[in-house]
Amino acid sequence: MLTIKVGRRRIKPLNWLIFLSFVALIVYVFFSLIFLLPLFNKEYSYNIDKDNYHLSVKTKFKHAWFNCHTTEVYKIKSDDKLIVKTLGNQLISDGFKENNKNNYVRKSSEFGLCSDNYKRYKKTRKKGYIKFSLRGKSSQIIEYEKEYKDPYVNAKINNTNVKRVDVVSTLNEKQIGKYITSYTINVNKMHKEYLFRIIKIVDTKKPEIKIVGNNVIEIDYGSKYVEPGFEASDNYDGDITNKIKIKNTINNKKAGTYNISYSVCDTSNNCTSAKRQVVVKEKTKEVIVHEPKIEVKNGLTYVDGVLLVNKKYGVPKTYDPGVNEEALKKVKEMQKDAEVLGLSLPIVSSYRSYKTQEKLHASYAKRDGEEKASTYSALAGHSEHQTGLAFDLGSTDSSFQYTKEAKWLAENAHLYGFIIRYPKDKTDITGYVYEAWHVRYLGKDLAYKVWQSGLTLEEYLGVN
Ligand SMILES: [Zn+2]
Known part of the structure; x- marks a missing residue:
């Protein structure tokens, strides 16, 4: 039988086995204790300040000799949402989890003889060890269509140039807006440094207006001014002819020189304007004045074939056509297109019978007095709403004129056959008063001509 000699003693194999098992147990218990016991528990906070953001890091270490746990909590504070978002995304890509608003957490554990991560990090943060800064301004404003070259960064760790700087940018030079570029370097396995630059692409260039035809146009006394046309283009928006606003003060019944002004603004609110002069000649015997053809059929007044309802020309009490189907179809088409742009133009009012108008006007007159009520409400029999061709869209509150909806309506209604019937500065x-919501259906061709002339329907028809 095999025996082992230790000194002068002989030990039997069975005893030997018991002895080794005992030693293994001791070793196991000893190491288990070390593995499990958190001998150190430290918490550190420190701040990293950059130009316009601020990272505060809270780190918790749980140390044993062989088993370390680290919890890092980053809190981002910045005036700029873009930076918070970008930095947040960077942290997430580094294995952080978003805990709550602007709070990012990463947990890691290391096995082996752990050193204090914070001390290691602090060493790398010591003055001059990391040199990481932006070249050029941290916020750059670039004119649209101008070439932009990233000024890059200075990056050195321990006086050695950093070979790899990760540059990520949201920049789209084709679109005006605010963008961000981030620069990241790896300091060590655990730590990165970030820098950010804001880039704004702006358009400060004014649009251009081109007037078709002569700058000075002479017309005969009493004859209709026909607009020869105009165009507007912008370096960023392209063709913005349909955004041109025209102011026309021509009175063809009074000789004199009148100005037509054309103005337009681009989406960045760069505005430009142009002028044309219209000279209304003196009345001479030779001039045959074009007098508009006014016909009255069944109590309805037509001027050159256009049904006209205003304070002077009314409609019979019995006239009851209901809403005009063609006009309603066009309103719906217009609403659909506006909706695509996020604009809401509900019909507030459309066809109104004589009776309805009578009651409505009486209630306004009772509230505000007849004189004031007549500036915004028609007498029964004189409301355009009774023709079924007029609609109030959006809201009939005077504040409606300042909305995006009103702006869009003024610029686009003619494309669907409507005009803003009571424009600004044409109360006389x-x-x-100015009713930004009240549109009148005229059909596409005529609506375009009236819109292009910059005149009211009365002026356009020559019955003012
Ligand atoms: Zn109305």
């Missing part, structure tokens, strides 16, 4: 002609 229409008799009504």
Whole structure:
């Protein structure tokens, strides 16, 4: 039988086995204790300040000799949402989890003889060890269409140039807006440094207006001014002819020189304007004045074939056509297109019978007095709503004129056959205050001509 000699003693194999098992148990218990016991528990906070953001890091270490746990919590504070978002995304890509608003957490554990991560990090943070800064301004404003070259960064760790700087940018030079570029370097396995630059692409270039035809146009006394046309283009928006606003003060019944002004603004609110002069000649015997053809059929007044309802020309009490189907179809088409742009233009009012108008006007007159009520509400029999061709869209509150909806309506209604019937600064002609919501259906061709002339329907028809 095999025996082992230790000194002068002989030990039997069975005893030997028991002895080794005992030693293994001791070793196991000893190491288990070390593995499990958290001998150190430290918490550190420190701040990293950059130009316009601020990272505060809270780190918790749980140390044993062989088993370390680290929890890092980053809190991002910045005036700029883009930076918070970008930095947040960077942290997530580094294995952080978003805990709550602007709070990012990463847990890691290391096995072996752990050193204090914070001390290691602090060493790398010591003055001059990391040199990481932006070249050029941290916020750059670039004119649209101008070439932009990233000024890059200075990056040195321990006086050695950093070979790899990760540059990520949201920049789209084709679109005006605010963008961000981030620069990241790896300091060590655990730590990165970030820098950010804001880039704004702006358009400060004014659009251009081109006037078709002569700058000075002479017309005969009493004859209709026909607009020869105009175009507007912008370096960023392209063709913006349909955004041109025209102001026309021509009175063809009074000789004199009148100005037509054309103005337009691009999406960045760069505005430009142009002018044309219209000279209304003196009345001479030779001039045959074009007098508009006014016909009355069944109590309805047509001027050159256009049904006209205003304070002077009314409709019979019995006239009851209901809403005009063609006009309603066009309103719906217009609403659909506006909706695509996020604009809401509900019909507030459309066809109104004589009776309805009578009651409505009486209630306004009771509230505000007849004189004031007549500046915004028609007498029964004189409301355009009774023709079924007029609609109030959006809201009939005077604040409606300042909305995006009103702006869009003024610029686009003619494309669907409508005009803004009571425009701004034309109260002396229409008799009504500016109603940005009230549109009248004329059909596409005529609506375009009236819109292009910059005149009210009365002026355009020559019955003012
Ligand atoms: Zn109305």
